[in-house]
Amino acid sequence: MTNPDTNTTSTSTGTGSRRVRANGDGTVYQRKDGRWEAAGYVLAPGDTRKRIHVYGTTRKEALAQLTEKVATSNRGIAAPSAQGSVAAFLTYWLENVAVHRLRENTHTRYTTVVRLYLIPGLGKKKLAKLTAKDVRTWLDQLRTTCQCCARGIDTARDQPQCCAAGACCCKRLSPLTLAYVHSVLKSALEHAVREEEIPRNVARNVRMGTPRPRRFEPLTGEEARAFLTAVDGHRLSALFELALRTGLRKGELLGLRWEDLDLTGATASIRRTLQRTNSAGLTALPTKTHSSERRIALPTECLRSLEQHRERQTEEREAAGTSWKVSGYVFTRPDGSPIDGSTLTRHFNALLRGAALRRIRFHDLRHSAATLLLEQGVELVVIRDLLGHAHIGVTASVYAHVRLRLQRDAIDLLGNALRAPNAAATRPDDGDEPPLCAAPVH
Missing domain, CATH: 3.30.160 (Double Stranded RNA Binding Domain)
Known part of the structure; x- marks a missing residue:
């Protein structure tokens, strides 16, 4: 034949x-x-x-x-079929497609979303028969469902205290989590379209609305100065100061090597991020995006603190002797091994408590740096390059509230300029108010 x-x-x-x-x-x-x-x-x-x-x-x-x-x-892996279930396709997509295209931690989050939400909600439906109405109905139901009840969280406790005890705690998903679940489904179905298993991505026809961005409370100028005073003398003072003055991410700070620093030229090259993964433990990975790989200017104050930090690290290496672990990282544990992100968070929280400072996340140091720069009139394009955002729209959307405040200040200044001369002359000048100084608004 x-x-x-x-x-x-x-x-x-x-x-x-x-x-x-x-x-x-x-x-x-x-x-x-x-x-x-x-x-x-x-x-x-x-x-x-x-x-x-x-x-x-x-x-x-x-x-x-x-x-x-x-x-x-x-290799014995069956190809997906549009006649098969959504669960079968999602499993195939995670194990044979997404695993090669996503970072390990991102793949882990996708797997969790598929296991907890997508398969229980849509898994039994045929991939070829999935409609936009199915997706919208399921998302509306997911929005109003108590996850403690649905996943039996309280039932698993030794002593039930809410849902299993007849007092529902109404633990619902946040709008941001719902948007993330929707985006994972869209990514999976987009691959099914590319492989021509289905004619269109029905999840794209479902509108979720724009969730409110996560609220953050950046440090004010006074709080930032108090923070710098509090970190003075801390073993990782150079790291905390670098975070506040440059807005580097936690993983970027921990992934810095001495070879990345040019203290003479006052620059730092951001080439990697240090993260913990399930398979490799604490490991160096490429930066978050291509734009995140960048070279930034180092403030004069950071140059001094980094020099002092290098001297301290040299002393620690001599004290450790043969037990010193050569890693090449700028910020290490006392034995030379790299620092875990969770360990840095504990140091940071302890420092805030000891100095009686307001509780913030470590990532809020990055937001604080950008906010303070904006308030000083620095252009968005400069802040984008410093933070390593892929697009200036990301910078503009994250810090829209700051730009709105600066617009109000600018409008007030314009009002002063348009005020009648005799009205301005009638105001008493007691010499206590400083002259108006307009910062450019971008």
Whole structure:
């Protein structure tokens, strides 16, 4: 019996010999619309085989896609089917697609969302029959469902104290979490569209509304000065000062190596972030985005504190002797090993308590740096480059409240300029008020 995937082509020799593609290689040809199509057989659910079609703008691209699917099939992994359930497709997507395209911690969060919300809510539906109404109805129900009741959180306690005891605690998902769950579903279905399992991404037709951004309380100028005074003398004072004066992320600070610093030129190159993962433990990873890999200018005050920190680290290395762990990181534990992010958070919280300062998150130091810069009239594009945002729109949206306050100040200044001269002259000048000074608003 002739294999339908066998493709024969004539050679250019005069012998009339023909080259035959091996069984299972599939068929690759150009369509009338100019696209290239590749077809072949792969493993399907139920230990059967099915013929699939993939497409590309070039022959090489189409063949590469087919080769990838055949290789996955040869590993015993069944290809998803639109006739299969949403749960089966989500499992396939997490294990064979998302795992290669996401950071490990992001993949872990996606897996949690799929396990806790997507599969229980939509898993039994057929992928091909999933509609926008199904998604919207499920999200509306999820919005009003107590998660303590739904997941049996209180039931698992030794002594039930709320839902299992007849007093529902109404533990509902926040708008931000709901938006995240929706985005994970959209990402999964977008891949199903690319693989032409379904014709469209129905989750994109469901409008969630724009959730309010997470509220943060940045330090005021007075609080920031008090914080710098409190960290003076702390073993990690250089790190805390660098965080407040430059707005670097926690992982970026912990991932700094001495080779990244140019204290003579007063610059620092941000090349990596230090994070804990389930598989590798504490490890150095690429920066959050391509824009996050950047070079920033170091304030003069940070140069002094970093020099002092290097001297302290040298003393610690000499005291540790052979037990010193060579890591190359700027900020380390007393034995030279890298610092875990959770350990830094504990040091930070203890410092705030000891100095009787307002409780904030470590990430709020980053917000404080950006807010204080904005209030000093620094342009958004400069702050974007310093923080490593991918787009200036991210910077503008996060700090919209600061820009609004600066607009009010600017409008007041304009009102003073438009006030009648005689009205301004009638105001008594007691010499106590400083002259008005307008900061540019961007």
